[in-house]
Structure formats: C-alpha cells, structure tokens
Amino acid sequence: MRSLVLAVFFIHSLLAFEYNLKPQKISNEVYCFFGLPQVIDTHNNGNMVNSCFVDMGERYLVIDSGPTYAYAKEAYSKIKDIKDQPIAYVINTHVHDDHWLGNSYYKELGVDIIGSVKFKNEAKLQMTRMQRRITKEAYEKTTQVFPNVFVDKEKTLTINAHKVFIKSVNKKAHTSSDLLIHIPDLSALFVGDIVFNDRIPSLRDGNIDEWIKELEKIKTYNAKYIIGGHGERVDAHSVDFTYDYLIELKEKVSSAIEDGIEIEDAIKTITMDRYKDTHMYGELQRQNVETAYRTLEWEQ
Numbered sequence: 289m290r291s292l293v294l295a296v297f298f299i300h301s302l303l304a305f306e307y308n309l310k311p312q313k314i315s316n317e318v319y320c321f322f323g324l325p326q327v328i329d330t331h332n333n334g335n336m337v338n339s340c341f342v343d344m345g346e347r348y349l350v351i352d353s354g355p356t357y358a359y360a361k362e363a364y365s366k367i368k369d370i371k372d373q374p375i376a377y378v379i380n381t382h383v384h385d386d387h388w389l390g391n392s393y394y395k396e397l398g399v400d401i402i403g404s405v406k407f408k409n410e411a412k413l414q415m416t417r418m419q420r421r422i423t424k425e426a427y428e429k430t431t432q433v434f435p436n437v438f439v440d441k442e443k444t445l446t447i448n449a450h451k452v453f454i455k456s457v458n459k460k461a462h463t464s465s466d467l468l469i470h471i472p473d474l475s476a477l478f479v480g481d482i483v484f485n486d487r488i489p490s491l492r493d494g495n496i497d498e499w500i501k502e503l504e505k506i507k508t509y510n511a512k513y514i515i516g517g518h519g520e521r522v523d524a525h526s527v528d529f530t531y532d533y534l535i536e537l538k539e540k541v542s543s544a545i546e547d548g549i550e551i552e553d554a555i556k557t558i559t560m561d562r563y564k565d566t567h568m569y570g571e572l573q574r575q576n577v578e579t580a581y582r583t584l585e586w587e588q
C-alpha cells in the first residue's frame with residue numbers, strides 16, 4: 289500500500305500543471321482562450337486573461353501569451369490539435385503581467401516577441417504579481433521575458449500575404465504601453481485591455497479621458513471582430529460595456545468634484561448600481577473612483 293501511495297506521488301510529480309484550456313472559434317482564422325472574470329488566485333492560476341491565435345496561412349500570430357509558461361505551452365498544444373503550424377510572432381498588448389509571462393515559453397521556441405517600446409522602461413521584478421498570487425506548480429518554468437522587437441508609433445507586418453498593422457495608442461489609456469493590432473483582411477481588431485467585458489475594468493494604471501477617446505477611435509475601424517483582453521464578447525459592440533462604464537464613472541466623479549466632495553467621501557459614496565452584480569465590482573469600484581478622481585480634479 290505504501291509503495292502504491294509513493295508511486296502515485298511520483299507519477300503526479302512527473303505531470304506538468306494543466307489549466308484544461310479550451311480554444312473558442314471566433315472566425316475561420318481566429319481562435320481565443322478566454323480567461324475567467326476573476327482576480328488572480330490559486331484556483332484560476334492566472335487563467336483570467338485572453339490569449340488568441342490567428343491563422344495567417346502557414347503560420348500563427350499570437351496575441352498575448354498569457355500568465356505563465358505552462359499556460360502558453362498548453363494553449364499552443366491545443367491550437368496545434370486544430371492545425372499544426374509554426375508561430376510567426378507573439379505580440380504583447382501591454383505591460384500587465386497576465387498578458388505576457390507566457391513569453392517564457394515562446395522564447396524557447398525562438399519566436400520573436402513584439403511589444404511597446406515602453407517595455408524598455410520596465411524593471412524586472414524579484415517576484416511578479418502573478419508569482420505572488422498563484423501556485424508554485426502553475427508558475428513553474430515561468431521567467432520574465434520581455435519583447436525583443438519594439439513598437440514606438442506603428443509597425444506593419446506582412447505574414448503570408450496578410451497585412452498586420454500594429455499601432456501604439458501613444459497616450460496613457462489603460463496603460464502607457466497599449467498596442468492595437470488590426471488585420472483588415474480578417475476584419476479583426478485586437479485591442480488588449482482597452483476593452484473589458486463580463487467584469488469591471490481596472491483603471492489603476494490608466495487615464496479615464498484618454499481611454500474613452502481611444503474607445504471612440506476603435507469604433508471607427510468598423511471591424512467585425514473587436515477582441516479585448518478580458519471577456520468573451522468579441523463582436524463590433526464589444527466596446528460598449530467598457531465605454532458605458534467609463535462614461536458613467538466620469539460623470540459621477542466629475543459632478544462630485546464640482547460639488548466640492550472630497551476624494552475620501554467620493555470613494556465611499558460613489559456607487560454605480562447597474563454594475564453592482566458585475567464581476568469584480570467589489571474589488572475595483574473604489575479604486576476606479578479614486579483613480580478617476582485624481583485625473584479629473586486637474587481638469588476642473
């Protein structure tokens with residue numbers, strides 16, 4: 289019996305951590321893995337972010353590499369079950385670590401990784417946010433691999449006859465490092481965390497005004513698929529949720545400032561009832577009010 293228990297332990301230690309990822313088909317060319325609408329914890333192990341694969345013909349373009357080495361490895365293996373072909377590039381939509389720690393796997397494959405030039409200002413951390421919040425098993429083999437190809441303003445790729453236009457937002461919207469990836473042939477626009485669905489967006493590193501302006505620009509692309517960094521809605525109206533939330537937040541915070549309400553009271557009293565049952569309202573609403581207040585108070 290004892291040797292059986294030991295054998296089970298031994299076999300278990302040989303098996304790599306698995307997320308049980310399932311690719312969702314968006315169009316003939318685009319498949320995405322959708323993360324859960326949750327904060328990072330030891331149950332989801334960082335599977336709370338989107339990662340997409342675009343079939344460019346003979347190669348894939350990967351948009352965001354996910355939260356860990358294990359995640360990236362599993363995602364690519366699931367995609368290879370659909371069609372086995374190499375990866376042309378990985379693009380990181382911004383510097384938040386749930387979107388790019390999977391780079392450590394793609395680097396092993398020798399794939400070029402593209403990201404904002406702002407990555408150059410990022411310091412490697414002793415421990416990443418992901419590392420602090422998920423299990424050791426899930427984080428295993430994950431290292432901080434930054435992009436090796438940088439986008440300052442814009443960059444155009446041609447992959448198997450498809451043009452890919454990468455554009456830096458170049459202003460602080462969700463972060464200072466946001467990239468948009470437009471593939472007109474496929475009517476697909478990848479916008480990273482400029483678009484959230486199914487959960488409250490995080491404004492912490494952003495600017496509410498620039499973010500709203502960027503959402504308005506995104507609508508003018510008239511893309512059939514607008515694919516964000518969190519949430520499963522990917523049609524032309526996927527922007528509406530984030531847009532409506534930020535507009536209402538801005539209105540409420542601006543009128544509190546006009547009424548002379550101090551920041552501490554604004555944080556305590558500004559609620560947005562129609563989002564109360566939306567995932568992560570409890571975790572993010574107060575913080576979003578605070579960030580919006582600090583930005584908007586300078587404008588009045």
Ligand SMILES: [Zn+2]
Nearest residue numbers: 382384462481
């Ligand atoms: Zn983010």
